[in-house]
Amino acid sequence: MADVPMYETVAWAKKSAADKFEKITIKRNLPGDDDVTFDLKYCGICHTDVHIANNDMGNTHYPCVPGHELAGIVSAVGKNVTKYKVGDKVGVGCISDSCMDCACCKDGDEHFCANGFTMTYDYDIKHGHMATDSGYSYGGYSASQTVNQRYLIKIPDDYPLEKAGPIFCAAITMYSPLAHWKVKEGGKKVGIIGIGGLGQFGVRLAKAMGNEVYAISTSPNKEAAAKQAGADNFVVSTDADSMKSAENSMDLILNTVSASHQLAHYLPLLKKDGTLVQLGLVLTDHQVQQFPLMMKRVSIAGSLIGGMPETQECMDFCAKNNIVPDTKVVKADELESVYEALSQKNDSIIRYVLDISASQ
């Protein structure tokens, strides 16, 4: 797809880990027959953006345009596009392309694409359904984006556009394991460890599905926020009595903690056959004791965002159940201070959202 026609648009990029964000011009492909181009209005700022922009994994491409919580308005559609029309509210999450051909893609599990899905930013473009001038993907800190219609999410008309971005990253990260481990129909007991950006969605989603929700945190001062989000119970994970009172109660626990720890600490909270799902970006090994796994046949699993059909389902569920994140809208010249805040103990339930129009 190297020779496809391109257009220029504005983006906010870091040219190196040490540089500040600056406004640059990038090129993306004009919409092909199956593509949609949209004017970006907002882009959520995820903690992952900070890691990548700062080259924490050591393989970032520069200039780096982060952002995988895109929300905007359709400006052009290819001739094969039937689901979207100019003026529609749409979004893009972490996935901008995949092989479309493996068993996972065919199942709508694009996030498990056997050939590797193309992340929305800082990822080599290889599946041939999109293009940029650099050959790697540019994210949503930008005025316009083009993707194959498969990777778009329809944002319901009555959902606030500036709140939608976090649905495609934080909310789907919580929604997918709730759906996969069968608590979507309610009536179960669900624990959410960590009441931050991910955890708030976990509490709201699990509650809206009809479950009894335990918010679990090291900080007793998170109780008010957790209860406000809908938690029925609050467990202080550093308090032995509090942990004891919740023993053997939960069918499923979603663990959003992004640090290496002894996972067995949480296993007593599970019922027989319960599952602890790991969701945080943890690069160092965990310690796991084997006996607690055996004595109640419990599982430790992982989960990663969700596929496109499930992300749409999550968006529609949030709209129907009025699940709306607490956000703070910022402009591009505030990115440095937002990144600084996210680099500190990142346990706020506020999701920062970049206002693209106001930044230009």
Next chain:
Amino acid sequence: MADVPMYETVAWAKKSAADKFEKITIKRNLPGDDDVTFDLKYCGICHTDVHIANNDMGNTHYPCVPGHELAGIVSAVGKNVTKYKVGDKVGVGCISDSCMDCACCKDGDEHFCANGFTMTYDYDIKHGHMATDSGYSYGGYSASQTVNQRYLIKIPDDYPLEKAGPIFCAAITMYSPLAHWKVKEGGKKVGIIGIGGLGQFGVRLAKAMGNEVYAISTSPNKEAAAKQAGADNFVVSTDADSMKSAENSMDLILNTVSASHQLAHYLPLLKKDGTLVQLGLVLTDHQVQQFPLMMKRVSIAGSLIGGMPETQECMDFCAKNNIVPDTKVVKADELESVYEALSQKNDSIIRYVLDISASQ
């Protein structure tokens, strides 16, 4: 149950970790209305026996009579016992009592009894359905045993009595996770790590259920035994090419390795949504990388023997499918040399079985 009438029987015990086995006299309860007494004919010798008899966990009661793979002939039944009659072939495994009242017991999951099941040896007797002169349980290196009928397994008439004991420990340890993780109906791909006493049953059971079986071992010289047991494929876990050739293939892996290791080593073998089940007696922590769990939504779980109904199901399945362990029958005066052999690298598929009649 302290004042129940008792009878005397012979047993082989260690009086301390340092002592050799010697023949002693112990007392067990005479059969109550719901109990069955049977003459022990054979008792399998499990690696766990070595750990307990040698006080490896530091809390062994002495004199210690090990053995939880009991097989014998009914000699007396209580008046409420309808399922068994004098002369029947019966066995007892790891469970000799439980509360009978918790949700797990009511479900036939006595191995997960919320109040703790009573292990067949070296365990405080507390549920009131059995008694010994010491207050803790004596195992199957003994001429007679009495248990509540609930904890007995019926051994089919055509199954060799000296081969039955290992069914109640090694075979059920493998059968239960195969049943729980839904490969009992066949058509799946199942890996078995470690081709020893547990692993041989895993291969035979998974194959008899109609699955494609991968035997996984550090030792290339296990291939013949694995293939003879029914393995379709053999993977050398220390050979990168061999591991690579089996990537993303398995729905379920049963890991019998009894040592701490990096569990992520085996995760590439699993398909999306696959499960690695830990079965070995491992006392130190494992290391677990989080990313491999997330990238295919795979799980690490534990499993522990099985409940009484499932153990009977396992016995019947083995009889029907001619699954018979390779055993070597020994007498009590050979116990020291057998324990020495088991204390070495314990990767033989031979299960040692104590011949009770020949030992007296």
